[in-house]
Amino acid sequence: MWMSVEVNGHIYEREVAEHWTLLRFLREDLELTGTKDGCSAGECGACTVMLNGEAANACMVLAAEVDGATIETIESEAVNGELSEIQAAFARNYAVQCGYCTAGMVMSVRELLRHNPKPTVAEIKEGIEGNLCRCTGYQQIIEAVLDVSGQITNETRGGLRYV
Amino acid sequence: MNDIFKYRAPTSRAELFGLLASHGEGAKILAGGTDLLVDIRSGLVHPELVINLKKVQDFSGLVWSQSEGLIIGPATTVNDVLHDARVREYYPLLADCALTIASHQVRNRATVIGNIVHASPGADMAPGLLCLGARVRIASQRGEREVCLKDFFTGVKRTVLRHDEIVEAITVPPDTAKSRGAYRKLKRIDGHDLALVSVAVTNTGSAVRVGIGAAAPTPLLVEGLSHQDPADVVVAAALGVARPISDLRCSKEYREYMIEVFVRRLLEEVR
Numbered sequence: 460m461w462m463s464v465e466v467n468g469h470i471y472e473r474e475v476a477e478h479w480t481l482l483r484f485l486r487e488d489l490e491l492t493g494t495k496d497g498c499s500a501g502e503c504g505a506c507t508v509m510l511n512g513e514a515a516n517a518c519m520v521l522a523a524e525v526d527g528a529t530i531e532t533i534e535s536e537a538v539n540g541e542l543s544e545i546q547a548a549f550a551r552n553y554a555v556q557c558g559y560c561t562a563g564m565v566m567s568v569r570e571l572l573r574h575n576p577k578p579t580v581a582e583i584k585e586g587i588e589g590n591l592c593r594c595t596g597y598q599q600i601i602e603a604v605l606d607v608s609g610q611i612t613n614e615t616r617g618g619l620r621y622v
Numbered sequence: 623m624n625d626i627f628k629y630r631a632p633t634s635r636a637e638l639f640g641l642l643a644s645h646g647e648g649a650k651i652l653a654g655g656t657d658l659l660v661d662i663r664s665g666l667v668h669p670e671l672v673i674n675l676k677k678v679q680d681f682s683g684l685v686w687s688q689s690e691g692l693i694i695g696p697a698t699t700v701n702d703v704l705h706d707a708r709v710r711e712y713y714p715l716l717a718d719c720a721l722t723i724a725s726h727q728v729r730n731r732a733t734v735i736g737n738i739v740h741a742s743p744g745a746d747m748a749p750g751l752l753c754l755g756a757r758v759r760i761a762s763q764r765g766e767r768e769v770c771l772k773d774f775f776t777g778v779k780r781t782v783l784r785h786d787e788i789v790e791a792i793t794v795p796p797d798t799a800k801s802r803g804a805y806r807k808l809k810r811i812d813g814h815d816l817a818l819v820s821v822a823v824t825n826t827g828s829a830v831r832v833g834i835g836a837a838a839p840t841p842l843l844v845e846g847l848s849h850q851d852p853a854d855v856v857v858a859a860a861l862g863v864a865r866p867i868s869d870l871r872c873s874k875e876y877r878e879y880m881i882e883v884f885v886r887r888l889l890e891e892v893r
Contacts, residue, residue, distance in 0.1 A: 460629060477629035477672075480659065500660045501728050502814070513701075514727040519659045521652070523629045524674055567727065588813040589725025 462526035467535040484522035493533035504590035507563035533562035548607035556595040654732040691796040715803030719750040748841035749822035749833030761790040775840035802892040823888035
């Protein structure tokens with residue numbers, strides 16, 4: 460099917476296979492491989508992108524469904540090689556180890572902060588509950604979100620316990 | 623995803639019903655996609671045609687009126703319900719149920735009607751909607767019919783829906799608006815998980831109802847209880863209809879035990 464979609468500010472007009480997922484379209488056709496394929500079943504959140512401003516699992520959306528939509532992926536975060544404030548906070552708080560979950564985590568945090576600029580720890584946990592991390596640990600990721608929302612200082616960094 | 627299928631996104635009811643009527647069992651409805659696309663990938667279903675109903679005009683509506691109550695449309699997402707001010711005012715129980723479904727980004731896509739039509743025994747929207755007396759409006763090229771939600775489910779992932787039919791709306795009547803209600807879902811972790819067992823209890827001021835999930839082939843409704851019935855009577859009625867199984871998530875006995883615990887706690891909350 461012929462479709463038109465805006466991804467990270469660029470309009471793409473393409474013939475797309477009707478059974479392809481949005482995830483496959485982003486990675487294999489547009490070669491935007493920052494978005495990761497983890498479980499392909501909506502459990503892990505590694506493929507989280509913004510679809511019309513809302514976080515969605517790209518593995519559970521058909522490419523054909525986003526005809527006319529606006530998509531933002533992790534590639535929209537850094538501008539001219541400069542990390543976005545969320546990415547910089549992840550780096551500053553050691554919230555990246557293997558990095559496989561990071562792209563999806565950053566996109567979920569992006570939506571959370573749009574609705575809620577100063578989330579509590581409980582609200583952050585709810586915001587990222589669809590993103591599994593198996594190596595970094597959620598503590599550093601939650602601290603990164605507290606940091607980017609101005610709720611942590613160099614003195615209190617690393618102080619979060621029992622999340 | 624290995625299967626190859628065709629995709630259509632009708633914009634009118636007539637076009638949608640025509641596609642369903644002409645493709646029979648080979649057509650599958652795509653609403654949120656959070657069950658269908660996973661089932662296709664797992665090889666559980668092999669559609670020839672996937673029909674996206676989200677582009678049909680007026681299907682995303684969530685309408686409230688004093689005379690008709692709440693009308694949930696086929697494309698209304700779980701987060702639409704969760705964040706709706708009228709739902710929170712008139713049927714806060716539905717928001718409680720919605721919040722327990724999967725994760726934030728799944729709730730952004732998953733639809734309330736999809737959760738019901740998929741007919742998982744543990745469907746999180748079911749216990750609350752059952753207690754609130756929800757009705758299901760079914761439509762096809764042949765016309766419309768309406769059934770009570772409690773008569774909609776026929777087995778595990780089975781309903782009265784025929785291949786050419788869709789659920790056009792779930793309606794929640796105005797007479798249960800503002801009933802006191804609460805929902806508990808037993809999970810293995812605090813985050814994204816399926817229900818081991820789940821219970822909703824409502825009190826309209828005279829009648830008490832109990833909805834139970836993951837304790838039988840279909841979600842269950844216990845009716846005919848008074849707000850003056852002692853907890854022992856309500857527990858006995860709930861355990862009288864529940865027939866849970868033991869599976870990889872927990873044992874039959876644990877499920878029965880937790881139904882009793884939840885019914886007692888929830889009754890206290892809604893008294």
